[in-house]
Amino acid sequence: KKGPFDGGRARAREERDPLLAATLVWCLRAKDEVQEFLLHQHARVAREAALGVPVGKGTLAGLARAFLVGRADLEPILLHKFAALHPSLVPELLELLLQAGWEGGAACLEELFVCLPQVPLFEAFLEARALPKWAPQPGHDPTARTRNWHQFVRVAQQALQQRPSVELLRHLLSRSAEDDAFTRRHAAFQRAALRHADAVLGPELLRHVERL
Numbered sequence: 166k167k168g169p170f171d172g173g174r175a176r177a178r179e180e181r182d183p184l185l186a187a188t189l190v191w192c193l194r195a196k197d198e199v200q201e202f203l204l205h206q207h208a209r210v211a212r213e214a215a216l217g218v219p220v221g222k223g224t225l226a227g228l229a230r231a232f233l234v235g236r237a238d239l240e241p242i243l244l245h246k247f248a249a250l251h252p253s254l255v256p257e258l259l260e261l262l263l264q265a266g267w268e269g270g271a272a273c274l275e276e277l278f279v280c281l282p283q284v285p286l287f288e289a290f291l292e293a294r295a296l297p298k299w300a301p302q303p304g305h306d307p308t309a310r311t312r313n314w315h316q317f318v319r320v321a322q323q324a325l326q327q328r329p330s331v332e333l334l335r336h337l338l339s340r341s342a343e344d345d346a347f348t349r350r351h352a353a354f355q356r357a358a359l360r361h362a363d364a365v366l367g368p369e370l371l372r373h374v375e376r377l
Contacts, residue, residue, distance in 0.1 A: 183209045186205070187213040200228070203218065204231060212238060215239045221251075229262055232277070250281060256285060283333040334359065
């Protein structure tokens with residue numbers, strides 16, 4: 166059964182003029198269907214798709230694929246999109262990146278981890294400390310997935326220590342106030358993260374400590 170936007174998608178696929186194709190993609194803004202054009206050969210069309218794609222479960226795989234391609238013109242837009250990702254979807258995004266065979270550099274991965282919701286990243290890489298179980302899919306290399314996991318852990322620790330969000334720092338302080346074992350496990354990480362808290366985060370953290 167065709168959806169209400171299939172006609173626009175078909176016309177955008179067939180259009181050879183980049184400007185007209187981008188205009189057609191603009192008409193699909195905020196619709197999951199626009200993710201099809203994230204890897205379009207024309208930069209103008211791909212950029213329009215990146216600007217218009219909504220962030221949610223239905224577009225997560227498309228966003229991950231586009232990020233893995235490593236197009237410099239789309240990276241800032243995609244990072245901005247990932248910053249709006251719901252925390253509950255972070256584990257699913259990580260699994261998509263692990264299975265895909267990450268080939269990007271550590272710097273690109275660090276930028277992603279800084280902009281994502283950081284509390285679920287901390288829980289996945291520094292609290293759980295175990296490669297999540299998964300159902301192997303045809304064509305996926307378990308060795309590459311394990312290698313990617315270890316790289317992700319190293320980059321996540323560095324990114325979260327050096328550029329922590331106020332949400333992560335609140336989480337660390339709250340857990341430390343109620344769980345001595347947590348405090349002992351993550352004392353060094355917490356000290357490093359607090360040292361890197363900038364002047365903008367300082368007043369907010371002081372208010373949080375007062376509430377605790």
